[in-house]
Amino acid sequence: MSIVIKNINELVTLSGNAPRCGSEMSEVEIIENGWILIEDDYIKDLGQGDVKVSDNTKIIDAKDKTVTPGLIDPHTHLIHGGSREHELEMKLMGVPYIDILKKGGGILSTVKATRAMSKEELKKKVKKSMDKMLLHGTTTCESKSGYGLNFEDEVKCLELIRELKGDHPLTLVPTYMGAHAVPLEYRDTREKYIELMIDKVIPYIAQQGLAEFIDCFCEEGVFSIEESRRILNCGKNYGLKIKIHGDEIEPMGGTELAAELNAVSAEHLLATSEKGMIAMQRKGVMPVLLPATSFYLMLNKYADAKRMMELNLPIALATDYNPGTCPTESLQTVMTFACFGMKLTPKEIITAMTINAACAIGKQDTIGSIAPGKKADIVIFDAPNLNYFIYHFGINHVDSVIKNGRVVVDNKKLVY
Ligand SMILES: [Zn+2]
Known part of the structure; x- marks a missing residue:
């Protein structure tokens, strides 16, 4: 044809x-x-x-x-149950996220909703989002697990990505992100949850070929540098490529860790230090920036894309599509915040959503x-x-x- x-x-x-x-x-x-x-x-x-x-x-x-x-979205949390529009008014009133969590909201409510859905129910919901992506020009999208947070439900979400391959035209690139949060049942025994990932989940998903990448939320109050290093190194030893959610709130050294581990990309990076940017540049780690999340969290602050470019880094842009901090499938929406928030030009933006985004998911040859x-x-x-x-x-x-x-x-x- x-x-x-x-x-x-x-x-x-x-x-x-x-x-x-x-x-x-x-x-x-x-x-x-x-x-x-x-x-x-x-x-x-x-x-x-x-x-x-x-x-x-x-x-x-x-x-x-x-x-x-075709636009490429190199960072999404596409596979999740439920939605969180009922938290919107609380957020506008300035209720801290920690208090929303205590009321059973936040990420833990999404984990509950994701676990409660069968694979078929979840597939129906995800396909609707994939249709929206396609209609808005996205032809390939990275997709993380990370709302199952136990063996069965993480595997369910990653198997779902594999099943969607022949089922929908959009290409999904799967990432295992069990280290998205510590689930409620392990709140007082977090070490046990890390052991579950390292001893059981990562070996299984790697052997089954269920993920290409491993990702970890390396942030104050989530996973420490030392914990992130252990989890990501385990994935690396099983042949998974590395991504990191880092330096979103605190300059904790997530980017330096990304450089140390030869990660493909580091994401968010609102608080990244100059030292972190230089470390990424030296080791060829791609920054993946998520300006629509900055907007949605009402941070009045964006990752310093212009400084990264002065240091000769390549920038990729993504939606971060997720039900808590960025509920949109549209990369055209992200273009608006990249332009007016980060001051990137249309040429820089289209580069960041095509060839550079392809590099951020290791697909630049095709x-x-x-x-x-x-x-x-x-x-x-x-x-x-x-x-x-x-x-x-x-x-x-x-x-x-x-x-x-x-x-x-x-x-x-x-x-x-
Ligand atoms: Zn994310």
Whole structure:
């Protein structure tokens, strides 16, 4: 099956297989009046101006539209039960999170809801979110466990990700995050919970091939540096690649730990020290920044993306989609906060959500660019240029989405 997309007002390619660091993030090639030839799952060719089209080729006219690689979301907590809208008024009144937790709310209520759902019920809920992602231009998404917090329910969530593979066009990249919180039943025996992860859960999920990455919430009051090191090292010994939630609230040294362990990425990073940033740069650890979470937590503070870029780090951006601190599936929403909160330009933002995001999940050889040989994951925005769809905020600009060479969203509707 061949498809040609032609008359593209702005074709944003982002070719290459390496992360774009610092000032390279704004060196974005844009082809005016461009075209793309897709054959089967892959991009075959691209160019400017007229294109020869053979018979039996589907033609998509992208007049006045902008085309980019499929958006990649490298940090989500997609698999969870329930929602927490009832906590909104408490948050607005300034009730501390710790008091919400004491009332049975917060992360522990999501753990309860996730455990209570069968795999089939959870699958139905997750697929709805995946549809929303696709409609908003996301074609690949990293997805963490971490609301089961026992052997059975963590395995249930990761098996669910595997089952969704043939079931939904969106690609999910699975991460084990048992170290998201200490579950209630281990509150007074946290060491036992760490032993459960190290002795039972990590070996099992690694042997079953249920996760590619391991992640850990390394933060004051959650998991200490020493605990995080043990948990992540265990995953590493079983062949899992490392991600870290670090330096979100306190500059505890999560980024330095990420560098020490040769992590692929470190995430959040609102409180990261200069020393931490330099350590990441030296060891090639990617910062994954989550500006919509800063907004939603009403922090009036964002990770210092500009300083990281001055230090020649590559930035990736993600939703952090989760029911507590960032309930949105939309990377276009994240574009708004990256632009107006972190002062990143549209070129820097699209780089951070395509080729750099692909690097943050180890998929840069197959996705993240519009280039011959890469998978045909493509978004057509109903906007005349890249600047426009970030400037004109708060609405969904996606017109069509192509995933693995198949049209899955057409004229704003799911067609897979
Ligand atoms: Zn997170």
